[in-house]
Amino acid sequence: MPHIRAVVFDMDGVVIDSHPAHREAWRDFLHDLHRDVDERDLDYILDGRKREDILQHFLGYLTPEQLRTYGKQKDALFLRQSEQVRPMPGLLGFLLQLRRQRIPLALATSASATRTHSTLARLNLLSYFTAVLTANDVEESKPDPAIYRLACNRLFVSPHEAIAVEDGVSGIQAAKTAGLFCVAVDSEHDSGRLLAAGADIVIRHFNGLTPQMLERWLETQNRKYA
Numbered sequence: 001m002p003h004i005r006a007v008v009f010d011m012d013g014v015v016i017d018s019h020p021a022h023r024e025a026w027r028d029f030l031h032d033l034h035r036d037v038d039e040r041d042l043d044y045i046l047d048g049r050k051r052e053d054i055l056q057h058f059l060g061y062l063t064p065e066q067l068r069t070y071g072k073q074k075d076a077l078f079l080r081q082s083e084q085v086r087p088m089p090g091l092l093g094f095l096l097q098l099r100r101q102r103i104p105l106a107l108a109t110s111a112s113a114t115r116t117h118s119t120l121a122r123l124n125l126l127s128y129f130t131a132v133l134t135a136n137d138v139e140e141s142k143p144d145p146a147i148y149r150l151a152c153n154r155l156f157v158s159p160h161e162a163i164a165v166e167d168g169v170s171g172i173q174a175a176k177t178a179g180l181f182c183v184a185v186d187s188e189h190d191s192g193r194l195l196a197a198g199a200d201i202v203i204r205h206f207n208g209l210t211p212q213m214l215e216r217w218l219e220t221q222n223r224k225y226a
Helices: 019-032 039-046 051-059 064-084 091-100 113-122 146-155 169-178 191-197 211-224
Strands: 006-009 105-108 131-133 162-166 181-185 201-203
Touching: 006 146, 019 039, 019 064, 039 051, 051 064, 064 113, 105 146, 113 131, 131 146, 146 162, 146 169, 162 169, 169 181, 169 191, 181 191, 181 211, 191 201
Parallel strands: 006 105, 006 162, 105 131, 162 181, 181 201
Antiparallel strands: none
C-alpha cells in the first residue's frame, strides 16, 4: 500500500465552515452597491477564486484602487460574520490522526494572507500546517494549478504522492491538473458536479475519515493507471 507523503487542504468549505458567512457578506456588499443577485449567482463566490476575480465577475473591470477599496469593504462585512465560522465537522480529529502519523500538511487557499492567518490563528489551527499558501503567493487563482504545485514544493513531495482536499470545481481542477489525488467535500450537496470536475472521491464530512482510508483510495488510483 502506498504511503501518503502529504495532504493539501483548501480552506473555505474544507477546513472551515465559512460558506454561509461568505454568502451573507457578499450579498450585503453587493446590495450596498445596488447589485442584487440571486442565490445561484452567489454560488460563484464558493468556487475557490481570488477576491479580485469575484469582484470583477460581479462589477466588471475595476482599477487596482477600486479593487483595494471594495476588497476592504467586503472584508469588513465578512469580519462581522466571522464569529460564526467554525472548523468543519470531524476536521480536528482527522488532523490529529494525520499529525500522529507525521504526515505533513499544507493549506492552499485563494483567500488573502491576512484573512487566512487570522482565521487559522483564531481557531487554533495554524500549528497543524507546515506550509500555508494564499492568494498572495501566486499570480493566477484556481483552476490554475500553480498553488498546488507550490504547496508540494514547500512540502518537498511529488504531487503524485499527495492528496488534495477541495470543495469547489475550480479547486478540484487545479489539484488534478497539478497531479494530486483529490478528495472533495460535498458541503453543498452536489456530488455529481464535483465528480464531473474530476474529484476522485466525494465525502460529506470528516467524521470517520482515517489516513488508512486515504491510502486505500490512493492505492486504487495507482493501480488504475499502472
